[in-house]
Amino acid sequence: HKDDEVEEGWEVIAPMDAALSQKDHRIVGAVRVFISIQLIKRVASSLSNIILIVGAIGGLSLFLLLMTALRRTIENDRRLHEVETRNIDLSEQLHEAERNLMNLEKFSVLGQLTGTFAHEIGTPLNAITGHLTLLKEDVISDKPNLDSRFSILEGQVSKIAGIVKNFLQTTAQPPSELQLIDANQLIEKSLTILGPRLELLQVKVQRHLDRGLGPIRIAPLELEQVLINIINNAIDAIRMKPGQVGGILELSTGLNRRDDAEWLEIRVRDNGMGIPEKDLKKVLRPFYTTKTPAEGTGLGLSICADLLAKVDGNLSVASVENEWTLFTISIPFVHTKESDS
Numbered sequence: 001h002k003d004d005e006v007e008e009g010w011e012v013i014a015p016m017d018a019a020l021s022q023k024d025h026r027i028v029g030a031v032r033v034f035i036s037i038q039l040i041k042r043v044a045s046s047l048s049n050i051i052l053i054v055g056a057i058g059g060l061s062l063f064l065l066l067m068t069a070l071r072r073t074i075e076n077d078r079r080l081h082e083v084e085t086r087n088i089d090l091s092e093q094l095h096e097a098e099r100n101l102m103n104l105e106k107f108s109v110l111g112q113l114t115g116t117f118a119h120e121i122g123t124p125l126n127a128i129t130g131h132l133t134l135l136k137e138d139v140i141s142d143k144p145n146l147d148s149r150f151s152i153l154e155g156q157v158s159k160i161a162g163i164v165k166n167f168l169q170t171t172a173q174p175p176s177e178l179q180l181i182d183a184n185q186l187i188e189k190s191l192t193i194l195g196p197r198l199e200l201l202q203v204k205v206q207r208h209l210d211r212g213l214g215p216i217r218i219a220p221l222e223l224e225q226v227l228i229n230i231i232n233n234a235i236d237a238i239r240m241k242p243g244q245v246g247g248i249l250e251l252s253t254g255l256n257r258r259d260d261a262e263w264l265e266i267r268v269r270d271n272g273m274g275i276p277e278k279d280l281k282k283v284l285r286p287f288y289t290t291k292t293p294a295e296g297t298g299l300g301l302s303i304c305a306d307l308l309a310k311v312d313g314n315l316s317v318a319s320v321e322n323e324w325t326l327f328t329i330s331i332p333f334v335h336t337k338e339s340d341s
């Protein structure tokens with residue numbers, strides 16, 4: 001030890017002895033080892049500091065990592081929840097739209113059926129009324145006592161006529177107003193209406209619209225009904241095609257010269273389940289359907305064909321089973337000042 005410093009520790013002094021011969025040993029020196037407790041403490045404390053710092057850094061990174069992972073999980077969960085909510089929302093909208101469409105079909109056909117029925121009854125009723133009046137004139141002059149009988153008959157017949165007339169007035173669909181409209185715009189509108197359904201069933205829409213088309217004169221609500229019916233069928237066909245998720249819906253418009261006249265053609269093509277050749281002729285008939293009662297009425301296309309016939313247009317269909325289906329709407333195109341300008 002130096003006098004001024006008192007260091008605690010262990011001191012080991014080992015003598016070094018040299019054997020000169022077998023018997024003669026002599027101490028030649030000594031090895032002194034001093035183990036300082038202070039030094040040990042200093043080393044230990046700096047070691048523990050390093051361990052502490054490393055541990056702290058490690059702990060902090062682990063914490064940050066966990067936080068990030070947790071944040072991500074929470075965010076993903078939130079997004080999933082959002083998507084699910086949106087999905088439910090879309091499904092509800094879709095069901096609502098489908099219900100409306102189905103009701104529209106049913107009512108439209110009911111209107112047509114009852115209208116036809118009332119109309120058919122009206123014609124013989126008119127004949128009966130006429131003949132009754134003539135008969136009365138012939139008979140009454142000879143047998144005036146039959147007058148009251150004739151009054152009863154006339155009263156009853158006119159009652160039936162009143163019912164029929166009333167019926168015709170309530171079921172007759174209001175004459176739809178013809179307007180000059182842009183077919184492309186109407187297509188866009190129908191696509192917007194069916195947007196949720198297209199999105200939900202992952203149907204991609206491809207447009208090949210002739211932007212230079214002039215306006216056509218047609219009842220817009222009716223053409224819209226036709227378009228929605230046909231597009232909805234296309235979406236159904238994509239949905240029902242086995243082993244396929246989603247599909248492609250192609251919409252195109254253009255003018256076509258045929259039979260010495262100009263036609264506006266709207267083509268709706270899908271890559272859904274297609275129609276077997278033997279059924280192609282049946283699809284436009286009323287009540288022909290391959291869907292369950294909850295899914296279809298079999299009336300959509302027959303109504304479409306009727307609506308188009310009203311404007312001298314027509315509907316045609318082509319298909320390859322399991323490959324594609326193409327519906328072509330043709331409407332006579334009449335040049336107007338607007339369409340030429």
Ligand SMILES: Nc1ncnc2c1ncn2[C@@H]1O[C@H](COP(=O)(O)OP(=O)(O)O)[C@@H](O)[C@H]1O
Pocket residue numbers: 229233234235237270272273274275283284288289290291295296297298299300301302325
């Ligand atoms: N794009 C299409 N692809 C395949 N089949 C179709 C398509 N459009 C219509 N069909 C067939 O025509 C049938 C009649 O269609 P529709 O008159 O609209 O009645 P609904 O849709 O109520 O069955 C459908 O059930 C279906 O079998």
Ligand SMILES: [Mg+2]
Pocket residue numbers: 229232233296300301
């Ligand atoms: Mg249909």
